[in-house]
Amino acid sequence: MRVGLGREGTVTHPTLELQVDLKSTCNDGSVRIGEAAARLGVATHVLRHWEDERVVIPLRSSSGHRDYAEEHLQRLRIVKSCQRLGLSLPEIRQILHRDEPGRVAVIDRRVGEIRRLRAELDMAERFLGHVRECRHDFITRCTECSAYAGTRGEIGSDA
Numbered sequence: 001m002r003v004g005l006g007r008e009g010t011v012t013h014p015t016l017e018l019q020v021d022l023k024s025t026c027n028d029g030s031v032r033i034g035e036a037a038a039r040l041g042v043a044t045h046v047l048r049h050w051e052d053e054r055v056v057i058p059l060r061s062s063s064g065h066r067d068y069a070e071e072h073l074q075r076l077r078i079v080k081s082c083q084r085l086g087l088s089l090p091e092i093r094q095i096l097h098r099d100e101p102g103r104v105a106v107i108d109r110r111v112g113e114i115r116r117l118r119a120e121l122d123m124a125e126r127f128l129g130h131v132r133e134c135r136h137d138f139i140t141r142c143t144e145c146s147a148y149a150g151t152r153g154e155i156g157s158d159a
């Protein structure tokens, strides 16, 4: 079933809301918060927090239960993936919809951070690869090893 999600995550499909109200066994595939959380591998309070942050807002049944349709579940999965990328909930909310202002800036900023992290990891790998083969008894006596330490700077100095 196609479910139209509005910009704030509200479902705009009128017939779905009707079906949600009629059902008690979720035979349209939508699930309650406990099942949605279990499928995602998170605690239910996480989904309530995402709702508070207006990232994923489920439907409400006539009895007041949260109902997550398949498109909500897919959205939850995307949010979880975006969190693994290091994006905050407000940032995720900004990138979920193409017309959201500031969307490109959020993405470009994160891509920039990912590139910086990649460069750091590459450097760390080269350093460790060198240390593995380093012929100095102490790495402090090796200029190459010391050079790596020199690139790290003091904490906060490059902020």
Ligand SMILES: [Zn+2]
Binding pocket: 130, 131, 134, 135, 136, 139, 142, 143, 144, 145
């Ligand atoms: Zn060395």
